Amino acid sequence: MKLPVFTGSGVALATPFTSAGVDFPALKKLVDFQINNGTDAIIVCGTTGEATTMTHEEKMQAIETVVEHTNGRVPVIAGSGANSTETAVHSSKEIGKTGVDGLLVVTPYYNKATPKGLIRHYTAVADAVLKPVILYNVPARTGVRCTAEVYAALAKHPNIVGVKEASSDLALVQRTRRTCPEDFYIWSGDDAETAPIMLLGGKGVISVAANIVPRQMHQLTADCLSGNFTAAGAMQLKLSKLMEALFWEVNPIPVKTALAMMGHCQEILRLPMCEMEPDNRRRLQAVLKEYGLLA
Numbered sequence: 001m002k003l004p005v006f007t008g009s010g011v012a013l014a015t016p017f018t019s020a021g022v023d024f025p026a027l028k029k030l031v032d033f034q035i036n037n038g039t040d041a042i043i044v045c046g047t048t049g050e051a052t053t054m055t056h057e058e059k060m061q062a063i064e065t066v067v068e069h070t071n072g073r074v075p076v077i078a079g080s081g082a083n084s085t086e087t088a089v090h091s092s093k094e095i096g097k098t099g100v101d102g103l104l105v106v107t108p109y110y111n112k113a114t115p116k117g118l119i120r121h122y123t124a125v126a127d128a129v130l131k132p133v134i135l136y137n138v139p140a141r142t143g144v145r146c147t148a149e150v151y152a153a154l155a156k157h158p159n160i161v162g163v164k165e166a167s168s169d170l171a172l173v174q175r176t177r178r179t180c181p182e183d184f185y186i187w188s189g190d191d192a193e194t195a196p197i198m199l200l201g202g203k204g205v206i207s208v209a210a211n212i213v214p215r216q217m218h219q220l221t222a223d224c225l226s227g228n229f230t231a232a233g234a235m236q237l238k239l240s241k242l243m244e245a246l247f248w249e250v251n252p253i254p255v256k257t258a259l260a261m262m263g264h265c266q267e268i269l270r271l272p273m274c275e276m277e278p279d280n281r282r283r284l285q286a287v288l289k290e291y292g293l294l295a
Helices: 024-036 056-070 085-096 115-128 148-154 170-179 191-199 214-225 229-245 253-261 278-290
Strands: 008-012 041-044 076-079 102-106 133-137 160-165 185-188 204-207
Touching: 008 214, 024 041, 024 056, 041 056, 056 076, 056 085, 085 102, 085 115, 102 115, 115 133, 115 148, 148 170, 160 170, 170 185, 170 191, 185 191, 191 204, 191 214, 191 229, 204 214, 214 229, 229 278, 253 278
Parallel strands: 008 041, 008 204, 041 076, 076 102, 102 133, 133 160, 160 185, 185 204
Antiparallel strands: none
């Protein structure tokens, strides 16, 4: 039986930048902040990490830095997907040698592959690596949607352990849970659906909100895993306004703005990501104060 790479709250870590490149001292401090506040896993160089704006060398250095600095304290999972299968295979093989505990592989974006193409793409990646592979279904960004039937086919592969489900489709989660074996795991890819997906058998969340409220996201998932859905539901509702605020503009603009306000990094985003609109920035600041995250 395949084991989950992690259970609980995995942070989709933002990548701090300076005007010259990745801010590695700030990156290490973010890792420590997460681990010291209960985060169960660190996901580096994903969507929230602005991986698509980083050079290959920057991504490799960021992943190696996080692996080395984490030093086995929690699992580290790295984004290795691409819209070219050949590129995804090469990237996954190279990243797999850094000491990461798993690979997060987004569906090939823009190409809009058929179900058959998705199965062949992911099979090629999984065949090429020794690390566990987590699929990443986020159709709002990629233009392609996985189905339960695609998951069922891919679940047969010994290296494919589950999916980060960010489709906002709870019916798909239910079909997946009915169709796929028990050791094909589901992680919520949307903070707002953490408790609902875990109620349906999900093992946790890959979280944007955990960048700024890691302890609360850990507690939310811990309550779900222990079957205390009353407490989990209360925490989900308590955090809902903050979760909404982090998506007033496209991710990761709001969360990186929040991290900068909290003193964790500089407020530097890479084009085509740009600074938050002034009105939204003021509203976000007010929400952070409401949650006690700013004085």
